Amino acid sequence: MTTGEGTDLHTQAVLTQQRGNVLLITINRPRARNCVNRVVAEAIGEALETAETDPTVRVIVLTGAGDRAFCAGADLKALANGEDVNPEGPRAHWGFAGYVNHPVSKPTIAAVNGFALGGGTELALASDLVVAADTAEFGLPEVRRGLVAAGGGAFRLAQQIPRKVALEMVFTGAAISASRALALGLVSRVVPQCQVLSAALELAEVIAANAPLAVQATKRIAGGITDGAVERDHADWALNWAEAGHVRRSQDYQEGVRAFAEKRTPNWTGR
Numbered sequence: 001m002t003t004g005e006g007t008d009l010h011t012q013a014v015l016t017q018q019r020g021n022v023l024l025i026t027i028n029r030p031r032a033r034n035c036v037n038r039v040v041a042e043a044i045g046e047a048l049e050t051a052e053t054d055p056t057v058r059v060i061v062l063t064g065a066g067d068r069a070f071c072a073g074a075d076l077k078a079l080a081n082g083e084d085v086n087p088e089g090p091r092a093h094w095g096f097a098g099y100v101n102h103p104v105s106k107p108t109i110a111a112v113n114g115f116a117l118g119g120g121t122e123l124a125l126a127s128d129l130v131v132a133a134d135t136a137e138f139g140l141p142e143v144r145r146g147l148v149a150a151g152g153g154a155f156r157l158a159q160q161i162p163r164k165v166a167l168e169m170v171f172t173g174a175a176i177s178a179s180r181a182l183a184l185g186l187v188s189r190v191v192p193q194c195q196v197l198s199a200a201l202e203l204a205e206v207i208a209a210n211a212p213l214a215v216q217a218t219k220r221i222a223g224g225i226t227d228g229a230v231e232r233d234h235a236d237w238a239l240n241w242a243e244a245g246h247v248r249r250s251q252d253y254q255e256g257v258r259a260f261a262e263k264r265t266p267n268w269t270g271r
Contacts, residue, residue: 014043015065021058021208022201023051027097030066036097036119037075037085045087045098052104058212059204060104062123063111063197070110070136071097073118076145080261096151100126101237103228105216107207111200112136113193117175122151125160128219130186131200132178133193138186139175146256146266150244155236161186 015026025047027034044062051057064070074085074096087094095101096119110127112120115137124130124138132138140149140157148154149170158166161184169176181187191199207215224230247253251271259266 012043013037013040014047016047018057019201020205021056022061022204023047023057023059024061024063024201026063026065027071028065030064030069032075033069033072033115034064034066034120035072035075037078038083038087041085041087041094041096041098042091043098045091045094045102048094048098048102048104051106055212058106058208058215060106060108061111061197061200061204062099062108062127063113063200064120067114067135067193069114069120070112070116071120071123072115073120073122073142076257076260080257097123099123100151103225105219105228106212107204107215107219109200109204111197112138112178112187113196115175118142118149118153119151122149122153122156124187125156126152128223129188129203130181131189131191131196131203132181132187133196134178134190135193136178136181136187136190136196137175138178138181139173140170141173141175143171144173144256144266145260146247146250146252146254146268148240148244148247150240152237152240154240 013029015028017024025044027040029035051060078085086096087098093101100122108127109129109131110124112124112130112132114133114135116124117139118141121138121140140153142149154170157170165184178190182190224232252268256266
Protein backbone atom coordinates (compact mmCIF):
# COMPACT_ATOMS: atom_id res chain seq x y z
CA MET A 1 0.00 0.00 0.00
CA THR A 2 1.28 3.41 -0.90
CA THR A 3 1.08 5.98 1.85
CA GLY A 4 0.70 9.73 1.83
CA GLU A 5 -1.98 12.30 1.25
CA GLY A 6 -4.15 11.57 -1.76
CA THR A 7 -2.12 8.58 -3.04
CA ASP A 8 -4.06 5.91 -4.97
CA LEU A 9 -3.43 2.22 -5.46
CA HIS A 10 -5.66 0.60 -8.08
CA THR A 11 -6.54 -3.07 -8.47
CA GLN A 12 -9.08 -4.51 -10.87
CA ALA A 13 -12.05 -4.13 -8.61
CA VAL A 14 -10.89 -2.43 -5.41
CA LEU A 15 -9.39 1.01 -4.86
CA THR A 16 -7.39 2.00 -1.79
CA GLN A 17 -6.38 5.49 -0.80
CA GLN A 18 -4.61 6.63 2.33
CA ARG A 19 -5.68 10.05 3.56
CA GLY A 20 -3.45 10.97 6.45
CA ASN A 21 -4.03 8.29 9.08
CA VAL A 22 -7.22 7.00 7.42
CA LEU A 23 -7.29 4.19 4.85
CA LEU A 24 -10.21 4.34 2.42
CA ILE A 25 -11.14 1.06 0.69
CA THR A 26 -13.64 1.28 -2.18
CA ILE A 27 -15.37 -1.66 -3.86
CA ASN A 28 -15.12 -0.52 -7.47
CA ARG A 29 -17.77 -2.48 -9.38
CA PRO A 30 -20.60 0.07 -9.70
CA ARG A 31 -22.08 -1.54 -12.83
CA ALA A 32 -22.38 -4.81 -10.90
CA ARG A 33 -23.78 -2.97 -7.85
CA ASN A 34 -20.44 -3.55 -6.13
CA CYS A 35 -21.17 -7.24 -5.65
CA VAL A 36 -18.31 -9.37 -4.35
CA ASN A 37 -16.36 -11.98 -6.27
CA ARG A 38 -13.09 -13.60 -5.25
CA VAL A 39 -11.00 -10.80 -6.77
CA VAL A 40 -12.79 -8.26 -4.59
CA ALA A 41 -12.58 -10.45 -1.50
CA GLU A 42 -8.86 -11.08 -1.81
CA ALA A 43 -8.09 -7.43 -2.59
CA ILE A 44 -10.00 -6.17 0.46
CA GLY A 45 -8.40 -8.82 2.64
CA GLU A 46 -4.91 -7.90 1.47
CA ALA A 47 -5.61 -4.21 2.07
CA LEU A 48 -6.64 -5.02 5.65
CA GLU A 49 -3.54 -7.15 6.17
CA THR A 50 -1.31 -4.29 5.04
CA ALA A 51 -3.20 -1.72 7.10
CA GLU A 52 -2.95 -3.87 10.21
CA THR A 53 0.84 -3.72 10.22
CA ASP A 54 1.12 -0.10 9.04
CA PRO A 55 1.39 2.25 12.05
CA THR A 56 0.42 5.22 9.90
CA VAL A 57 -3.06 3.73 9.39
CA ARG A 58 -5.26 4.31 12.44
CA VAL A 59 -8.79 3.99 11.03
CA ILE A 60 -10.23 2.10 8.04
CA VAL A 61 -13.24 3.25 5.99
CA LEU A 62 -15.01 0.87 3.59
CA THR A 63 -17.39 2.13 0.89
CA GLY A 64 -18.74 1.32 -2.56
CA ALA A 65 -18.24 3.17 -5.84
CA GLY A 66 -21.11 5.19 -7.30
CA ASP A 67 -24.22 6.57 -5.67
CA ARG A 68 -26.65 3.63 -5.90
CA ALA A 69 -25.09 0.65 -4.16
CA PHE A 70 -22.75 0.11 -1.25
CA CYS A 71 -22.66 -3.62 -1.93
CA ALA A 72 -25.29 -5.99 -3.32
CA GLY A 73 -23.66 -9.00 -1.67
CA ALA A 74 -22.13 -12.00 -3.37
CA ASP A 75 -21.79 -12.13 -7.15
CA LEU A 76 -24.60 -14.60 -7.89
CA LYS A 77 -23.58 -14.88 -11.53
CA ALA A 78 -20.18 -16.10 -10.37
CA LEU A 79 -21.89 -18.59 -8.05
CA ALA A 80 -24.10 -19.77 -10.92
CA ASN A 81 -20.91 -20.50 -12.88
CA GLY A 82 -19.65 -22.64 -10.01
CA GLU A 83 -17.14 -20.08 -8.75
CA ASP A 84 -16.42 -19.54 -5.05
CA VAL A 85 -16.57 -15.86 -4.14
CA ASN A 86 -14.69 -16.26 -0.84
CA PRO A 87 -10.93 -16.35 -0.29
CA GLU A 88 -9.39 -19.82 -0.22
CA GLY A 89 -6.50 -21.58 1.47
CA PRO A 90 -4.75 -19.63 4.24
CA ARG A 91 -7.02 -16.66 3.50
CA ALA A 92 -10.27 -18.58 3.95
CA HIS A 93 -10.69 -17.45 7.56
CA TRP A 94 -11.12 -13.84 6.36
CA GLY A 95 -14.68 -14.74 5.35
CA PHE A 96 -16.98 -12.95 2.94
CA ALA A 97 -15.34 -10.05 1.07
CA GLY A 98 -12.12 -10.77 2.96
CA TYR A 99 -13.69 -8.66 5.71
CA VAL A 100 -16.45 -10.15 7.85
CA ASN A 101 -14.23 -12.44 9.94
CA HIS A 102 -10.92 -10.66 9.37
CA PRO A 103 -9.29 -9.63 12.66
CA VAL A 104 -8.40 -5.93 12.55
CA SER A 105 -7.20 -4.06 15.63
CA LYS A 106 -8.03 -0.64 14.19
CA PRO A 107 -11.54 0.87 14.09
CA THR A 108 -13.51 0.20 10.92
CA ILE A 109 -16.27 2.41 9.50
CA ALA A 110 -18.69 1.40 6.75
CA ALA A 111 -19.70 4.38 4.61
CA VAL A 112 -22.92 2.95 3.19
CA ASN A 113 -23.51 5.06 0.11
CA GLY A 114 -26.56 3.18 -1.21
CA PHE A 115 -28.43 -0.07 -0.77
CA ALA A 116 -26.61 -2.72 1.24
CA LEU A 117 -28.33 -6.03 0.70
CA GLY A 118 -27.18 -9.51 1.64
CA GLY A 119 -23.43 -9.37 2.00
CA GLY A 120 -23.62 -5.58 1.98
CA THR A 121 -25.53 -5.68 5.25
CA GLU A 122 -23.02 -8.24 6.55
CA LEU A 123 -20.18 -5.82 5.80
CA ALA A 124 -22.01 -3.17 7.82
CA LEU A 125 -22.61 -5.62 10.68
CA ALA A 126 -18.89 -6.49 10.72
CA SER A 127 -17.85 -2.83 10.93
CA ASP A 128 -17.37 -0.98 14.20
CA LEU A 129 -19.35 2.05 13.02
CA VAL A 130 -21.75 2.69 10.14
CA VAL A 131 -22.44 6.03 8.46
CA ALA A 132 -25.36 5.56 6.07
CA ALA A 133 -26.80 7.61 3.24
CA ASP A 134 -30.45 8.53 3.62
CA THR A 135 -31.05 6.43 0.49
CA ALA A 136 -29.49 3.30 1.98
CA GLU A 137 -31.40 0.08 2.57
CA PHE A 138 -30.37 -2.89 4.67
CA GLY A 139 -31.56 -6.46 4.44
CA LEU A 140 -30.63 -10.14 4.23
CA PRO A 141 -32.66 -11.51 1.29
CA GLU A 142 -30.65 -14.74 0.95
CA VAL A 143 -33.61 -17.01 1.79
CA ARG A 144 -35.37 -15.72 -1.31
CA ARG A 145 -32.58 -17.28 -3.38
CA GLY A 146 -32.14 -20.54 -1.49
CA LEU A 147 -29.11 -19.21 0.35
CA VAL A 148 -28.10 -18.60 3.96
CA ALA A 149 -26.71 -15.27 5.21
CA ALA A 150 -23.41 -17.05 5.86
CA GLY A 151 -21.21 -13.96 6.22
CA GLY A 152 -22.21 -13.55 9.85
CA GLY A 153 -25.56 -11.91 9.14
CA ALA A 154 -27.73 -14.72 10.50
CA PHE A 155 -26.31 -14.32 14.01
CA ARG A 156 -24.89 -10.78 14.06
CA LEU A 157 -28.15 -9.08 13.10
CA ALA A 158 -29.86 -10.59 16.14
CA GLN A 159 -26.96 -9.40 18.31
CA GLN A 160 -27.15 -5.80 17.09
CA ILE A 161 -30.90 -5.12 16.87
CA PRO A 162 -33.90 -6.54 18.77
CA ARG A 163 -34.10 -10.29 18.17
CA LYS A 164 -37.73 -10.41 17.00
CA VAL A 165 -37.08 -7.68 14.43
CA ALA A 166 -33.94 -9.47 13.26
CA LEU A 167 -35.72 -12.79 12.88
CA GLU A 168 -38.51 -11.21 10.85
CA MET A 169 -35.88 -9.71 8.54
CA VAL A 170 -33.91 -12.93 8.02
CA PHE A 171 -37.03 -15.13 7.67
CA THR A 172 -38.75 -12.84 5.15
CA GLY A 173 -35.74 -11.34 3.42
CA ALA A 174 -37.34 -7.90 3.75
CA ALA A 175 -35.23 -4.73 3.77
CA ILE A 176 -35.40 -1.70 6.04
CA SER A 177 -34.65 1.96 5.36
CA ALA A 178 -31.71 3.93 6.69
CA SER A 179 -33.98 5.82 9.09
CA ARG A 180 -35.35 2.55 10.46
CA ALA A 181 -31.81 1.18 10.79
CA LEU A 182 -30.83 4.27 12.77
CA ALA A 183 -33.82 3.87 15.10
CA LEU A 184 -32.85 0.23 15.70
CA GLY A 185 -29.20 1.09 16.37
CA LEU A 186 -27.90 -0.76 13.31
CA VAL A 187 -26.16 2.39 12.04
CA SER A 188 -24.36 5.24 13.80
CA ARG A 189 -25.44 8.16 11.63
CA VAL A 190 -27.66 8.92 8.62
CA VAL A 191 -26.69 11.79 6.31
CA PRO A 192 -27.71 12.99 2.83
CA GLN A 193 -26.38 10.66 0.14
CA CYS A 194 -23.99 13.26 -1.24
CA GLN A 195 -22.37 13.67 2.18
CA VAL A 196 -21.95 10.06 3.26
CA LEU A 197 -18.29 9.60 2.37
CA SER A 198 -17.22 13.00 3.68
CA ALA A 199 -19.12 12.36 6.93
CA ALA A 200 -17.48 8.96 7.36
CA LEU A 201 -14.02 10.35 6.65
CA GLU A 202 -14.60 13.23 9.05
CA LEU A 203 -15.59 10.77 11.78
CA ALA A 204 -12.53 8.67 10.98
CA GLU A 205 -10.27 11.71 11.29
CA VAL A 206 -11.72 12.53 14.72
CA ILE A 207 -10.95 8.98 15.87
CA ALA A 208 -7.51 8.99 14.25
CA ALA A 209 -6.59 12.14 16.19
CA ASN A 210 -6.81 10.18 19.45
CA ALA A 211 -4.07 8.02 20.97
CA PRO A 212 -3.94 4.92 18.72
CA LEU A 213 -2.97 2.40 21.39
CA ALA A 214 -5.78 3.62 23.65
CA VAL A 215 -8.31 3.44 20.81
CA GLN A 216 -7.25 -0.09 19.87
CA ALA A 217 -7.33 -1.26 23.50
CA THR A 218 -10.80 0.24 23.86
CA LYS A 219 -11.96 -1.65 20.76
CA ARG A 220 -10.69 -4.93 22.23
CA ILE A 221 -12.40 -4.30 25.57
CA ALA A 222 -15.71 -3.23 24.03
CA GLY A 223 -15.72 -6.14 21.59
CA GLY A 224 -14.45 -8.85 23.92
CA ILE A 225 -11.53 -9.42 21.55
CA THR A 226 -8.65 -11.67 22.63
CA ASP A 227 -5.78 -12.52 20.28
CA GLY A 228 -7.67 -10.93 17.41
CA ALA A 229 -10.83 -12.99 17.86
CA VAL A 230 -14.16 -12.60 19.62
CA GLU A 231 -14.38 -15.66 21.85
CA ARG A 232 -18.18 -15.73 21.95
CA ASP A 233 -18.31 -15.85 18.13
CA HIS A 234 -16.49 -19.18 17.77
CA ALA A 235 -19.57 -21.34 18.30
CA ASP A 236 -21.68 -19.05 16.12
CA TRP A 237 -19.25 -19.29 13.22
CA ALA A 238 -18.96 -23.08 13.56
CA LEU A 239 -22.75 -23.49 13.41
CA ASN A 240 -22.93 -20.92 10.61
CA TRP A 241 -20.50 -22.81 8.36
CA ALA A 242 -22.08 -26.19 9.10
CA GLU A 243 -25.59 -25.01 8.22
CA ALA A 244 -24.43 -23.00 5.20
CA GLY A 245 -22.57 -26.05 3.88
CA HIS A 246 -25.69 -28.19 4.25
CA VAL A 247 -27.79 -25.67 2.34
CA ARG A 248 -25.19 -25.28 -0.42
CA ARG A 249 -25.40 -29.02 -1.09
CA SER A 250 -29.18 -28.84 -1.57
CA GLN A 251 -31.20 -28.84 -4.78
CA ASP A 252 -32.93 -25.66 -3.62
CA TYR A 253 -29.58 -23.85 -3.53
CA GLN A 254 -28.87 -24.81 -7.13
CA GLU A 255 -32.40 -23.83 -8.14
CA GLY A 256 -32.15 -20.44 -6.44
CA VAL A 257 -28.89 -19.56 -8.14
CA ARG A 258 -30.15 -20.75 -11.54
CA ALA A 259 -33.41 -18.85 -11.16
CA PHE A 260 -31.51 -15.65 -10.43
CA ALA A 261 -29.30 -16.09 -13.49
CA GLU A 262 -32.37 -16.86 -15.63
CA LYS A 263 -34.42 -14.01 -14.11
CA ARG A 264 -37.33 -16.21 -13.07
CA THR A 265 -39.17 -17.23 -9.90
CA PRO A 266 -37.54 -20.20 -8.13
CA ASN A 267 -39.41 -23.51 -7.83
CA TRP A 268 -38.61 -24.78 -4.33
CA THR A 269 -38.76 -28.50 -3.51
CA GLY A 270 -37.40 -28.52 0.05
CA ARG A 271 -34.62 -30.86 -1.01
